[in-house]
Amino acid sequence: MSTIKRNPSAAALATPAAPARHRRGHGRATLQDVAQQAGVTAITVSRYLRAPEVVAAETGQRIEDALLATGYVPNKQAGQLASGHSKMVAAIIPSIANSIFAETVQGLSDGLQEAGYELLLASTGYSREREQAQVRAVLGWFPSALVVTGRHHSDAALALLRAAQAAHTPVIEIWDQQPRDLSNGFAQVGFNHAEVGAAMAAHLLQRGHRRLAYVDSGVGEDFRAHERGKGFVAAARAAGADVRHLTAQPGDAFDAGRHALALLLDGHPDRPVTAIALANDNFACGALLEAQQRGLDIPAQIAIMGFGDFEIGRQLRPALTTIRPPRYEIGRRAAALLLAALQDGAPLTPQSLPWQLIPRAST
Amino acid sequence: MSTIKRNPSAAALATPAAPARHRRGHGRATLQDVAQQAGVTAITVSRYLRAPEVVAAETGQRIEDALLATGYVPNKQAGQLASGHSKMVAAIIPSIANSIFAETVQGLSDGLQEAGYELLLASTGYSREREQAQVRAVLGWFPSALVVTGRHHSDAALALLRAAQAAHTPVIEIWDQQPRDLSNGFAQVGFNHAEVGAAMAAHLLQRGHRRLAYVDSGVGEDFRAHERGKGFVAAARAAGADVRHLTAQPGDAFDAGRHALALLLDGHPDRPVTAIALANDNFACGALLEAQQRGLDIPAQIAIMGFGDFEIGRQLRPALTTIRPPRYEIGRRAAALLLAALQDGAPLTPQSLPWQLIPRAST
DNA sequence: TTGAAAGCGCTAACAG
DNA sequence: CTGTTAGCGCTTTCAA
Numbered sequence: 001m002s003t004i005k006r007n008p009s010a011a012a013l014a015t016p017a018a019p020a021r022h023r024r025g026h027g028r029a030t031l032q033d034v035a036q037q038a039g040v041t042a043i044t045v046s047r048y049l050r051a052p053e054v055v056a057a058e059t060g061q062r063i064e065d066a067l068l069a070t071g072y073v074p075n076k077q078a079g080q081l082a083s084g085h086s087k088m089v090a091a092i093i094p095s096i097a098n099s100i101f102a103e104t105v106q107g108l109s110d111g112l113q114e115a116g117y118e119l120l121l122a123s124t125g126y127s128r129e130r131e132q133a134q135v136r137a138v139l140g141w142f143p144s145a146l147v148v149t150g151r152h153h154s155d156a157a158l159a160l161l162r163a164a165q166a167a168h169t170p171v172i173e174i175w176d177q178q179p180r181d182l183s184n185g186f187a188q189v190g191f192n193h194a195e196v197g198a199a200m201a202a203h204l205l206q207r208g209h210r211r212l213a214y215v216d217s218g219v220g221e222d223f224r225a226h227e228r229g230k231g232f233v234a235a236a237r238a239a240g241a242d243v244r245h246l247t248a249q250p251g252d253a254f255d256a257g258r259h260a261l262a263l264l265l266d267g268h269p270d271r272p273v274t275a276i277a278l279a280n281d282n283f284a285c286g287a288l289l290e291a292q293q294r295g296l297d298i299p300a301q302i303a304i305m306g307f308g309d310f311e312i313g314r315q316l317r318p319a320l321t322t323i324r325p326p327r328y329e330i331g332r333r334a335a336a337l338l339l340a341a342l343q344d345g346a347p348l349t350p351q352s353l354p355w356q357l358i359p360r361a362s363t
Numbered sequence: 364m365s366t367i368k369r370n371p372s373a374a375a376l377a378t379p380a381a382p383a384r385h386r387r388g389h390g391r392a393t394l395q396d397v398a399q400q401a402g403v404t405a406i407t408v409s410r411y412l413r414a415p416e417v418v419a420a421e422t423g424q425r426i427e428d429a430l431l432a433t434g435y436v437p438n439k440q441a442g443q444l445a446s447g448h449s450k451m452v453a454a455i456i457p458s459i460a461n462s463i464f465a466e467t468v469q470g471l472s473d474g475l476q477e478a479g480y481e482l483l484l485a486s487t488g489y490s491r492e493r494e495q496a497q498v499r500a501v502l503g504w505f506p507s508a509l510v511v512t513g514r515h516h517s518d519a520a521l522a523l524l525r526a527a528q529a530a531h532t533p534v535i536e537i538w539d540q541q542p543r544d545l546s547n548g549f550a551q552v553g554f555n556h557a558e559v560g561a562a563m564a565a566h567l568l569q570r571g572h573r574r575l576a577y578v579d580s581g582v583g584e585d586f587r588a589h590e591r592g593k594g595f596v597a598a599a600r601a602a603g604a605d606v607r608h609l610t611a612q613p614g615d616a617f618d619a620g621r622h623a624l625a626l627l628l629d630g631h632p633d634r635p636v637t638a639i640a641l642a643n644d645n646f647a648c649g650a651l652l653e654a655q656q657r658g659l660d661i662p663a664q665i666a667i668m669g670f671g672d673f674e675i676g677r678q679l680r681p682a683l684t685t686i687r688p689p690r691y692e693i694g695r696r697a698a699a700l701l702l703a704a705l706q707d708g709a710p711l712t713p714q715s716l717p718w719q720l721i722p723r724a725s726t
Numbered sequence: 727t728t729g730a731a732a733g734c735g736c737t738a739a740c741a742g
Numbered sequence: 743c744t745g746t747t748a749g750c751g752c753t754t755t756c757a758a
């Protein structure tokens with residue numbers, strides 16, 4: 001960080017006599033500065049940065065010195081503007097704090113980082129309206145690719161996504177997987193939630209239960225939880241079982257789970273449910289604790305299962321039966337898919353990732 | 364999305380007869396396109412976008428129509444390049460998947476989003492080397508501000524951060540809080556981890572324990588956990604207590620916690636520790652479960668406490684004594700601080716945020 | 727192997 | 743209230 005020379009008297013350039021109104025507030029070194037210091041022009045430094053071998057070794061050395069002396073950091077905005085290519089991917093998820101998505105983002109971030117891409121992240125709070133705003137916002141940065149969660153978007157958001165895709169910006173929907181005709185035409189990386197719901201029902205039916213219930217998430221636009229519920233109910237009905245569907249109260253998930261179980265048990269004391277599935281493991285653990293407090297035998301009197309494979313479900317006794325979704329893997333695969341498309345022009349093929357039903361002592 | 368007119372025969376401009384070599388691969392509408400459609404020049408559209416009231420109502424209407432017809436999305440790269448101002452903040456954290464940081468990021472994201480800022484996120488895997496690379500990478504986007512975790516950075520990273528701050532890019536360190544002379548000169552939003560460690564020791568001492576242990580995180584550069592450990596040991600020693608310090612094995616935190624307890628109990632059967640504090644609640648829950656399996660009475664025979672206030676510790680029985688850090692609040696306050704600095708030029712004042720010791724049944 | 731010129735899309739400054 | 747001009751920092755294209 002020594003003598004950093006900067007555009008010395010730009011007047012030297014023989015401009016016709018223009019008002020010479022410069023701006024340039026920041027104090028950062030530019031390619032110009034580096035070039036000047038190295039005794040070459042900007043383009044040579046630019047070339048050296050992208051392909052050192054094209055520049056003469058001796059020149060390269062001087063540039064290297066100048067780079068260090070100036071503490072130059074390339075301006076990616078300018079680079080992208082000039083070249084049309086960025087190295088940044090935008091991702092939009094419902095919630096960052098939710099550990100499910102946090103791991104997915106970690107997977108994305110890890111995959112992208114290895115390839116030198118940056119991650120622009122936005123969250124929607126499970127609101128389609130906010131999603132739309134976020135899509136608009138991140139598109140302004142002209143990311144190399146866009147990752148959104150699920151396939152339910154507002155019309156306006158969908159239009160933006162389609163336009164982006166039409167303009168050769170790959171778009172991926174994560175955490176979902178649908179037959180081609182039901183999808184929006186974007187590649188999906190995830191799994192089918194209705195199938196998961198059906199598998200949950202099947203598991204409980206197989207354990208001999210005939211009076212089931214599904215407790216849905218109280219979050220309005222948590223479409224994936226709703227779909228698991230639909231799949232659950234449909235499968236249970238198809239098997240001729242008695243099935244109820246209710247929505248958890250908003251607020252703390254544990255309390256909501258407790259409350260839901262109480263409702264189910266107290267509501268129809270004559271024909272009590274014997275097995276319940278809940279939107280995620282936090283709800284399920286709440287229900288499990290409530291059942292224990294009521295002195296119920298789990299799973300003999302009431303079987304309980306969740307979704308997500310959260311740590312807590314593994315540790316409670318009885319341990320919670322659950323579905324393990326490929327949380328990290330979804331992010332990792334989405335990154336791999338995008339990079340293949342971006343770097344090698346590979347097609348965006350949908351990726352169906354496996355989930356697992358983990359039977360434990362609670363069912 | 365109807366008739367989108369685009370730069371028609373740019374030859375109309377009476378240029379001297381230059382080679383006229385255009386580029387412009389993408390198919391997105393530009394300000395030019397909108398302007399043309401609205402029958403004005405680009406600058407007028409630009410003005411309308413930033414301050415509709417300065418443009419004549421009738422003109423504004425035509426621009427509005429053109430905006431919709433073209434599906435225009437402003438190019439923020441170009442905007443930033445021209446104006447020198449972006450609306451993007453970069454944050455660098457050790458791990459996205461770790462729920463502690465996930466909530467902090469959520470807080471940051473929420474705060475920034477409300478003000479129309481985007482979040483560029485990078486993670487380091489608790490490695491200073493990777494942090495340095497990430498600082499470099501995100502600085503290339505010339506963010507309006509930079510958020511980093513903790514105060515331990517590589518020399519090179521520190522130089523970059525200082526240079527950024529010198530160039531009027533606010534830099535904040537989160538999750539730490541030190542006296543001025545020990546800090547790097549960046550505003551900090553967080554709390555002092557040595558104090559937390561001391562408080563943990565004080566709590567156990569107050570419960571009558573004289574043979575203590577601290578189980579540190581096995582993650583090499585988790586400086587904050589190490590500092591809690593130092594604070595713990597120092598406070599215990601100062602009180603004349605017997606204190607051991609060991610480092611958990613890497614890998615699954617629950618297993619590591621179990622293993623650590625086993626080591627402590629089996630290592631010195633003659634003078635067994637009666638109370639242990641662990642780097643976080645996952646470790647602590649592992650230890651708690653191990654103690655239970657050994658038939659130990661908690662807290663009579665062994666008291667256990669953690670850090671972080673994870674859900675699981677609240678739900679296990681006995682419930683886990685822990686420290687509740689201001690996870691979400693750190694992000695939220697960091698965002699507020701940055702926005703105040705960015706928008707109103709407010710000074711970056713360090714923010715010491717309160718944590719709480721939550722005594723529960725495990726101690 | 728290096729350079730000159732032009733342009734990416736936008737906004738600041740200065741006119742009118 | 744609207745337009746002209748220049749320039750942000752970089753890369754592309756063409757030329758030497």
